[in-house]
Amino acid sequence: MMNNNNPGVSRAPITITRRQTIRQEQAFLGGGLIIMSTGLFIAQSSYIWFFPSQWLFFGLSTDELLHAIISWNIAFIVGLAVAALAVRKFQKDKIYYLSALIVIIGGALMLPSWDSATPLILARYIAGAGQGLAFLPTIIHTSEITPPTARGKTVGYVSFTLVSSILIGFAMVDLFIYVNSGSLSIDQMLGILTFIFGVVSIVVNYVRFIESPVYHLKNNDIRSAIDCLAKLNLDHPSSPNVANELAHLQDFVHGPKRPSGSFRPFIRVVALRTVYALSTLTIFNLFTNLFLGRDLRQYSLLVAYLVRFFGEFIGTYTVDKLGRRLLLLISLGGCIIPFAVIGGLYLGDLDNSILVISGALSIVYRFFLGLGLSHISLLYMGESFTVGQKPFYIFIALLLENVIQILAMVICWYFTMRVAPAYLVMAVLQLIIGGFVYWKTPETKGLTLIECRDIME
Numbered sequence: 001m002m003n004n005n006n007p008g009v010s011r012a013p014i015t016i017t018r019r020q021t022i023r024q025e026q027a028f029l030g031g032g033l034i035i036m037s038t039g040l041f042i043a044q045s046s047y048i049w050f051f052p053s054q055w056l057f058f059g060l061s062t063d064e065l066l067h068a069i070i071s072w073n074i075a076f077i078v079g080l081a082v083a084a085l086a087v088r089k090f091q092k093d094k095i096y097y098l099s100a101l102i103v104i105i106g107g108a109l110m111l112p113s114w115d116s117a118t119p120l121i122l123a124r125y126i127a128g129a130g131q132g133l134a135f136l137p138t139i140i141h142t143s144e145i146t147p148p149t150a151r152g153k154t155v156g157y158v159s160f161t162l163v164s165s166i167l168i169g170f171a172m173v174d175l176f177i178y179v180n181s182g183s184l185s186i187d188q189m190l191g192i193l194t195f196i197f198g199v200v201s202i203v204v205n206y207v208r209f210i211e212s213p214v215y216h217l218k219n220n221d222i223r224s225a226i227d228c229l230a231k232l233n234l235d236h237p238s239s240p241n242v243a244n245e246l247a248h249l250q251d252f253v254h255g256p257k258r259p260s261g262s263f264r265p266f267i268r269v270v271a272l273r274t275v276y277a278l279s280t281l282t283i284f285n286l287f288t289n290l291f292l293g294r295d296l297r298q299y300s301l302l303v304a305y306l307v308r309f310f311g312e313f314i315g316t317y318t319v320d321k322l323g324r325r326l327l328l329l330i331s332l333g334g335c336i337i338p339f340a341v342i343g344g345l346y347l348g349d350l351d352n353s354i355l356v357i358s359g360a361l362s363i364v365y366r367f368f369l370g371l372g373l374s375h376i377s378l379l380y381m382g383e384s385f386t387v388g389q390k391p392f393y394i395f396i397a398l399l400l401e402n403v404i405q406i407l408a409m410v411i412c413w414y415f416t417m418r419v420a421p422a423y424l425v426m427a428v429l430q431l432i433i434g435g436f437v438y439w440k441t442p443e444t445k446g447l448t449l450i451e452c453r454d455i456m457e
Contacts, residue, residue, distance in 0.1 A: 017234075023210075024146050024154060024232050030096040030205025031138035035158060036165040037103050037197040038131040040190045041072045041124060043169025046285060046301055047186060051177070054185060058117035066413050068121050072128040073402050073409075079132020080402075084395035088388075092137045093209040097202060102130030104198035110191025120187055127194060136394055143382025144212035145232055147245060148446050149320060155382045156316035159375035163305060163312045168193070170302040213246070214449075217253040218387055225249070252450040253387050264440075265384035265456040266393045270400055271437045272377040275430055277401040279335055279369055281408045283417050284362065284426075287342075290419075291359035304366045311370030319372075323445040324379065325438065327372035332434040334368020336427050343423030358419075373434075383444050383452035 048055050048069050055065060079099070086095050106127025109119050138158055146154040169190060176186045210232055213225035229245055230237040288300050319327055338361035345354045385393050411417075444452045 020232070020234050021146075021150055021154075023234055024150070025157065026204070026208040027145050027210035027232060028092075028138055028141045030093065030100070030201050030209050031134045031141060032157065032161050033197050033201035033204060034096065034099050034103055034131055034134035035138060035161045036168075037107070037127065037194045038076075038135065039162050039165025039167070040169040040172075040193055040197075041127060041131070042162075042166050043173060043301075044124070044187065044190055045069050045072060046170070046282070047173050049282060050285075050289065050301075051173075054187075055117055055120075058115075060117055062413075064117070066410065068117060068124070069413075070406050070409055071121050072124045073406050075125040075128030076132040076135075077399055077402050079129040079134075080136050080395050080398050081132075082129075083133045083136040084391040086133070087137045087140060087391050091211050091215060092141050093205055093211065095137050096134055096205045096209070099130040099134035100198045100201040100205070102133065103127050103201075104195055106130060107191045107194030107196075107198055110187050110194065113185065113188070123191070130198075136391065136398065139378055139382050139394060140390060141212055143379075144214040144249075144449070145210065145228075148448050148451075151383070152319035152324065152379055152445070153316055155379045156312075156319055156375035159370075159378050160312045160316045163309055163370060163374070167302070167305045167309050170305055174299055174302050213249055214253055214387060217249055222246075248448040248450065252448070252453065255386075255450055255453075262385045262389045262393060262457065265380070265453075266397070268437050268441050268456070269377065269381050269384060269393070269397050271433050272373070272380060272441075273397050273401045274404065275332075275433050275437070276369075276373050276377050277404040278408075278426060278429060279365075279373065281405070281412070283408065283412045283422060286412070286417075287419055287422070288359065288362040291355050291362055304363055307363050308366035308370040308374075311367035312374060313370075315371040315375055319376065319379070320445065323443050324372075324376050325441065325443045328376050328434075328441075329372075329438055331368050331372025331376070332430060332438065334371065335365050335373065336430045336434070338362065338365040338368075339423045339427035339430065343420050343425075343427060346418075346420035346423070380441065380444075380456075383447075383449065384456045386453060 048065065052065055055068060060068065083095065103126075106123045106125075109123035109126065112119070114120060135158075139155065142155045142158060143151060172189050172193070173186055176184075176189060210228055211224075213228040213232075216222070216225035216228060226237045226242060226246060229235075229242045229249075230239070233239075233241055233245070235242055285301055285304070288304055315327055315331070342358045342361050345358060381394050381397060384390075442455045444455065447455065
C-alpha cells in the first residue's frame with residue numbers, strides 16, 4: 001500500500017552527497033563508539049584464552065577461567081534482550097547514553113590493580129551488558145537514517161567499527177607483550193580505552209545524534225520526522241528530497257502488516273549469521289596459531305584481523321556499487337575454498353609446507369570473511385522485517401549467534417579438536433547454508449526499506 005499523502009512525489013532514487021553521508025554517519029556515532037569498545041572485550045577473551053598466565057595468577061580453576069571468557073557473551077545477550085524492549089519505547093539517544101554509562105562503569109572497574117579476578121569478571125559482565133544494549137539499536141538506526149543508495153555502506157560501518165576495535169585490542173595486547181611493561185596490565189590498558197570510548201560516546205551523542213525518522217513516524221509525529229530528515233539530508237524541511245524520502249518511510253511504517261511474512265527473511269538472516277558465527281569460532285584462531293611459526297604465533301590474531309580489516313573496508317565501500325549478492329558470493333567462495341583445502345591437506349602426511357600453506361590460507365580467508373559475510377549479514381538484518389517485528393527478530397538472530405559462540409567455546413575448552421574434520425565440516429556447512437541463503441536471498445541494492453521488506457518476504 002503506497003502512501004497518498006504526498007501527491008506528485010517522485011519515486012526516483014534519492015541522490016546523496018558526501019556531506020550528507022558524513023552527517024548521517026555522525027547521527028549514530030554515539031552507538032558506534034560503544035561498538036568500538038565491544039571489540040576490546042572480544043580481544044580480551046582471546047587474550048585470556050591464549051595467554052591465561054595473568055588470570056591463572058588469581059588462582060582460577062579451569063572452569064572459572066572458562067567462566068571468565070564466556071562472561072562477556074552472556075552479558076551481551078542480556079543487553080540485547082533489554083535493547084529489544086527499550087528500542088520500542090525510547091529514543092535511541094537515551095539508550096546510547098545509558099549504554100555508555102554502563103560501559104564507563106565496566107571500564108572503570110578494570111583500572112585498579114586487583115588481587116582477585118572477581119572485579120575483572122564483573123567488569124566484563126557490566127560492559128558486555130552495556131555493549132549489547134547499544135548494538136541492536138545501532139543496526140536499526142543505521143538502516144533507517146540512510147537513503148537506499150548509501151545504506152549498505154552505513155550499516156556496514158557497524159561491522160567495520162567492530163573489527164577495527166578488535167584490531168585495536170589485539171594491537172594493544174601485542175604491544176604490551178612486546179614492551180613487557182610492568183606499570184600496567186593488559187586489562188588495565190583495555191579498561192582505559194573502554195572508559196575513553198564511553199565518555200566520547202556521550203559527548204558525540206549529545207552533539208551529533210539525530211533520531212531515525214521512522215521512530216517519529218511510528219509515533220505519528222510527522223513534524224519531528226520531517227525535521228530529522230532535513231537534518232540528515234542537510235536540506236530544508238520543505239525540499240523535494242525530504243518529501244520524497246518521507247513518502248518512502250511512511251509507506252514502510254504504515255504499510256500493510258504481515259504477521260507471518262517475516263519468517264522467511266528471519267530464516268535467511270539466522271542462517272547467514274550462523275555461517276558467520278561458525279566461521280569465527282575460537283577453534284580457528286587456535287589452529288591459526290598452530291599453523292604459524294613460533295616467531296609469528298604471538299602476532300597471528302593481529303595479522304588475521306588486520307587482513308580482515310582490509311576486507312571489511314573494501315566490502316563496506318563497494319557493497320552499494322557491486323550489490324549484496326555478488327559480494328556475498330565472493331565472500332562465501334573465499335571462505336569455503338581455504339577451509340576445504342586446509343581440511344584436505346590434513347588428511348594426509350604432514351610436513352612444514354602444509355603448515356605454511358595452512359597458515360597462509362587461514363589468514364587469507366579472513367579477508368573474504370570481512371569482504372561480505374560479516375557486514376552483509378548485518379545489512380540484511382536492517383533491511384528485513386516490519387518496524388514492529390524488527391527488534392525481536394534481530395534479537396533472536398544475535399541471541400542464536402552468541403549461543404553458538406558460547407557452546408563452541410565450551411566444547412573447544414574441554415575437548416580436543418582435530419584440524420581435518422573441523423575445517424572440512426565447516427566447509428560443507430558454509431557451502432550448504434551459505435549456498436541456500438545466496439539462492440534464496442534477492443538483491444536489495446538501491447531499494448527503499450519497504451521494497452526491501454516486500455521483496456525479502
